[in-house]
Amino acid sequence: EVQLLESGGGLVQPGGSLRLSCITSGFTFKNSAMSWVRQAPGKGLEWVSSISGSSGNIFNADSAKGRFTISRDNLKNTLYLQMNSLRAEDTAIYYCVNGGGNDFAAHWGQGTLVTVSS
């Protein structure tokens, strides 16, 4: 069974930083593209960033460029999202997703809530 478990969310002040983690199991992580997708309260789904299995290809939404960095540790089967210079509009549930690039989003974690507020 595929499992994706996010952590690292919380309350942070505008301009602050957070690092999200996603521990995975149940599939061959190193061969899988992975992504982060977020959902602001009461809103729809917004893709944030994707990374290939080897980390050789990284894609970012315009909203993430220059502020967010996606990375992975294939030895630990873990995906990360480093978020800097956070803004109120980054407030959302952040989902870890198995898939990315031209691979569909097969599995989703339960999400971790990030709240940016003073």
Place this chain on the structure above:
Amino acid sequence: DIVMTQSPDSLAVSLGERATINCKSSQSVLYSANNKNYLAWFQQKQGQPPRLLVYWASTRESGVPDRFSGSGSGTDFTLTISSLQAEDVAAYYCQQYYSTSWTFGQGTKVEIK
């Protein structure tokens, strides 16, 4: 970016009746080299993460009831629930993965009439 537009934004359907959700992309998501449409559908129930229902526009994910079906090609797609059940109350999203910059439709909320 490819813009995905769903219609309607919401619909109310009686139990056992058909529900139809449309999704239109601003450019074709059909890749001619393999004749595949890079289009997926997701279901999201209140307080839960999205769940993959359909990929390649018409391939039902394992475990998804056969009352759910996807169709369409190029820029126009449809998700049909042939006989609405109470457990189908949810928001539904289409998404393209033709571009590495994924984009989603705005969502369609399905309720019981």
